[in-house]
Amino acid sequence: MTPDVAADLAADALRLVTLIVLVLITPGLLVGVLVSLFQAATQINEQTLSFLPRLLVTLLAIGMAGYWVSDKLMQYTVNIFQRAAQLVG
Template identity: 65%
Template sequence: MMTPEIAADLVSEALGLVTRMVAVLVVPGLLVGLLVALFQAATQINEQTLSFLPRLLATLLVVALAGRWLVGSMMDFCISVFHRAATLVG
């Protein structure tokens, strides 16, 4: 039988995993965007599309480097949920 405590634990664990995964993907893009914005402010280049390519490349690099960890974390969580479900049912 699933109790509210078990459900709250699963939701908390899922939100923590999603937060870590999003932070790994978004933070490098934010930092690169900040550096490009500082460069644009210093050189007074006001091109809107200039920051897109470096942010895209940073995000793709992070996906390439951390992809195995991201997928592994998601698989570990799914396996954990399925094991818990099996013990709750029978």
């Protein structure tokens, strides 16, 4: 395995993980900000009020993007197996 191939594989893996995390975490982050603004405006300091909407939106994002995420992971895995010859010799 040459250093170039290893660097390409690591860069592809980091890019894929970053993309998947952004897709799954961003909706929860936005809902968390909106709930925090609501709590600041109404001075309600209930922890479950901020946790439950973020949880539900994150689960919804996982449900909606699950097929896409699994497709991206499958493409990456197929790419690794196709490049297996370069990895060995």
